[in-house]
Amino acid sequence: MTRAAVLGAGSWGTAFAKILADAGCDVTVWARRPAVAAAIREQRTNPDYLPALKLPPGVTATTDARAAIRGAELVVLAVPSQTLRGNLADWSSAIGPDATLISLMKGIELGTTKRMSQVIAEAAHVPDHRVVVVSGPNLAAEIAAEQPAATVVACPDTTRAEQVQKAITTRYLRPYTNDDVIGCELGGAVKNVIALAYGMATALGFGDNTRAMVITRGLAETARLGVALGADPLTFAGLAGLGDLVGTCSSPLSRNRTFGEHLGRGETIEQAQAATRQTAEGVKSCLAIRDLAHRHGVEMPITEQVERVCHEGLDPRIAVGALMGRSVKPE
Numbered sequence: 001m002t003r004a005a006v007l008g009a010g011s012w013g014t015a016f017a018k019i020l021a022d023a024g025c026d027v028t029v030w031a032r033r034p035a036v037a038a039a040i041r042e043q044r045t046n047p048d049y050l051p052a053l054k055l056p057p058g059v060t061a062t063t064d065a066r067a068a069i070r071g072a073e074l075v076v077l078a079v080p081s082q083t084l085r086g087n088l089a090d091w092s093s094a095i096g097p098d099a100t101l102i103s104l105m106k107g108i109e110l111g112t113t114k115r116m117s118q119v120i121a122e123a124a125h126v127p128d129h130r131v132v133v134v135s136g137p138n139l140a141a142e143i144a145a146e147q148p149a150a151t152v153v154a155c156p157d158t159t160r161a162e163q164v165q166k167a168i169t170t171r172y173l174r175p176y177t178n179d180d181v182i183g184c185e186l187g188g189a190v191k192n193v194i195a196l197a198y199g200m201a202t203a204l205g206f207g208d209n210t211r212a213m214v215i216t217r218g219l220a221e222t223a224r225l226g227v228a229l230g231a232d233p234l235t236f237a238g239l240a241g242l243g244d245l246v247g248t249c250s251s252p253l254s255r256n257r258t259f260g261e262h263l264g265r266g267e268t269i270e271q272a273q274a275a276t277r278q279t280a281e282g283v284k285s286c287l288a289i290r291d292l293a294h295r296h297g298v299e300m301p302i303t304e305q306v307e308r309v310c311h312e313g314l315d316p317r318i319a320v321g322a323l324m325g326r327s328v329k330p331e
């Protein structure tokens with residue numbers, strides 16, 4: 001039986017532990033808080049994040065990350081993007097020499113502007129081909145309820161991607177492999193920023209024309225950046241691109257969209273943070289994505305305005321004016 005460690009007991013880490021166990025793995029979840037580890041172990045629930053989920057018997061939990069990692073063939077990383085490097089500094093020496101590291105995170109690191117698989121390879125001292133990215137339209141609560149979904153398993157090493165694909169195939173999750181790691185990771189990180197814009201547009205009372213514009217032009221700027229970084233443009237038409245963007249923007253379950261709605265109602269970033277609490281990756285990653293775009297000479301007007309609303313206190317209505325007032329151009 002494959003042994004897996006899931007590091008992070010938030011929404012996605014917990015739902016992913018269920019997937020792995022349902023697919024036949026023996027899973028240990030690392031939770032920061034003893035109460036969460038105890039609830040998973042003793043009641044098979046994680047009441048703070050997914051109260052309706054009853055975890056299968058193949059899942060246990062601990063607060064000792066290194067004990068969870070030791071002997072695991074699959075090491076799944078499900079912590080906030082901006083804490084990942086620090087977490088790996090504590091954990092990496094416990095990772096086995098041939099373990100596969102799986103990234104669930106959808107963010108870009110502040111300061112370095114690195115993708116999560118790059119941070120993992122660096123901080124855990126492993127080659128790129130041992131890092132597998134899982135990304136797609138995968139709202140944790142829907143997966144936990146076993147609603148049919150699909151995802152992408154991306155890795156430069158096809159054999160390793162296929163191993164992970166097999167380890168997470170269940171009757172409710174259909175994973176596809178892909179070797180375009182850059183495209184899959186950018187699709188996941190940038191859609192969070194576009195979902196913030198979508199949430200703002202929704203709260204400002206705009207209808208479906210506006211929202212379709214945000215999704216479509218959001219995808220255009222995601223693909224522009226992706227291609228500049230070496231991604232395959234077709235990836236952005238797939239599950240990790242358009243799929244995740246549409247899924248996240250359309251869903252009231254999305255933390256990024258919800259965060260954007262708070263900002264669109266005129267709340268400050270602190271008020272929005274206090275109201276939402278869980279990780280809305282786009283709020284921090286928009287800074288790194290904007291920096292990446294500047295460095296590569298790529299125009300990302302929606303990202304630019306989201307960054308100004310989140311970090312410079314710009315009124316979202318002024319941001320709309322700035323976007324609509326840009327010079328006209330060919331599609």
Ligand SMILES: NC(=O)C1=CN([C@@H]2O[C@H](COP(=O)(O)OP(=O)(O)OC[C@H]3O[C@@H](n4cnc5c(N)ncnc54)[C@H](O)[C@@H]3O)[C@@H](O)[C@H]2O)C=CC1
Nearest residue numbers: 009010011012013078079083104105106138139140278279
């Ligand atoms: N929730 C979802 O539906 C999905 C989330 N993701 C991505 O998965 C990643 C994790 O997100 P969620 O599980 O949803 O977040 P979450 O907010 O539900 O949970 C985050 C977890 O990280 C822990 N944490 C917070 N600060 C930490 C630190 N300094 N060190 C270590 N652990 C810390 C929290 O205790 C919590 O267990 C994000 O990058 C997100 O974009 C991807 C697909 C679906």
Ligand SMILES: O=C(CO)COP(=O)(O)O
Nearest residue numbers: 136137138139254255256
């Ligand atoms: O990535 C997700 C779904 O694929 C979850 O989106 P949020 O982080 O906005 O909730």
